[in-house]
Amino acid sequence: MADKILQVEHLEKYYQKRHVLHDINFSVDKGEVVTLLGPSGSGKSTLIRCLNGLEAYQQGTIMFEGEKVQPNEKTWQQIRQKIGMVFQSYDLFPNLTVMDNILLGPTKVQKKDRNSASQEAVKLLQRVGLEDYQDAYPRQLSGGQKQRIAIVRALALHPDFMLFDEVTASLDPEMVRGVLNIIGDLANKDHMTMIVVTHEMNFAQEIADRVLFLENGRILEQTPSKTFFNKPQTDRAQQFLDSMD
Numbered sequence: 001m002a003d004k005i006l007q008v009e010h011l012e013k014y015y016q017k018r019h020v021l022h023d024i025n026f027s028v029d030k031g032e033v034v035t036l037l038g039p040s041g042s043g044k045s046t047l048i049r050c051l052n053g054l055e056a057y058q059q060g061t062i063m064f065e066g067e068k069v070q071p072n073e074k075t076w077q078q079i080r081q082k083i084g085m086v087f088q089s090y091d092l093f094p095n096l097t098v099m100d101n102i103l104l105g106p107t108k109v110q111k112k113d114r115n116s117a118s119q120e121a122v123k124l125l126q127r128v129g130l131e132d133y134q135d136a137y138p139r140q141l142s143g144g145q146k147q148r149i150a151i152v153r154a155l156a157l158h159p160d161f162m163l164f165d166e167v168t169a170s171l172d173p174e175m176v177r178g179v180l181n182i183i184g185d186l187a188n189k190d191h192m193t194m195i196v197v198t199h200e201m202n203f204a205q206e207i208a209d210r211v212l213f214l215e216n217g218r219i220l221e222q223t224p225s226k227t228f229f230n231k232p233q234t235d236r237a238q239q240f241l242d243s244m245d
């Protein structure tokens with residue numbers, strides 16, 4: 001049996017009285033790329049945020065690397081070191097340089113030596129084509145560059161698992177490809193385990209092993225990517241794909 005990085009069982013999430021996730025069940029194997037698709041408001045961000053403890057859930061179980069997560073802040077802080085997350089909004093610290101943004105986690109949280117951490121950061125920056133921007137501040141970067149830095153910052157912690165939530169949604173069209181290529185390389189060359197929320201259907205089709213389709217807080221289908229994009233199992237998913245053309 002393949003190694004499971006993540007298992008979610010019977011997860012239920014409410015915002016006050018509003019029930020936004022209903023009986024969520026799925027798992028992610030090591031090296032697997034899962035795309036989470038669904039209309040706006042279906043609960044994609046909420047689900048992603050539950051997976052690294054940024055949102056509380058009311059019922060259900062999350063197992064990470066074979067261990068049941070005790071949903072308290074101390075446990076989540078440890079787990080978050082192994083889960084990298086990049087959001088739609090660029091959440092770089094505006095008062096820190098690119099390098100200091102990247103080194104914050106490795107040096108402050110993981111207590112790594114600054115010299116070796118910065119050598120590694122330079123390699124990651126080279127990989128995303130931004131090695132000349134170490135001393136720049138976030139305001140001096142384009143949206144696409146900021147997202148590439150946000151990805152590098154997550155990778156600098158050596159995550160076992162990455163979560164991407166619409167990371168290209170705020171970008172100008174000409175910036176989108178560069179960011180998607182980096183995520184695509186992580187999937188295809190590094191075999192990084194990841195869940196990707198995206199509105200870019202071609203990209204989703206290129207990288208996904210499996211698609212989870214969410215509507216109104218329920219997983220309507222979990223389908224191998226090839227099947228999903230050719231012939232989804234539900235009419236609702238077909239309508240969704242038609243609307244994305």
Ligand code: ADP
Nearest residue numbers: 015018020038039040041042043044045046047
């Ligand atoms: P998606 O990412 O698929 O667009 P979200 O997870 O953002 O969906 O939202 C799912 C549902 O939860 C929506 O009905 C949304 O209005 C609601 N919601 C999201 N965040 C909050 C919040 N902080 N408080 C209350 N309701 C929220």
Ligand code: MG
Nearest residue numbers: 044045046166
């Ligand atoms: Mg969202």
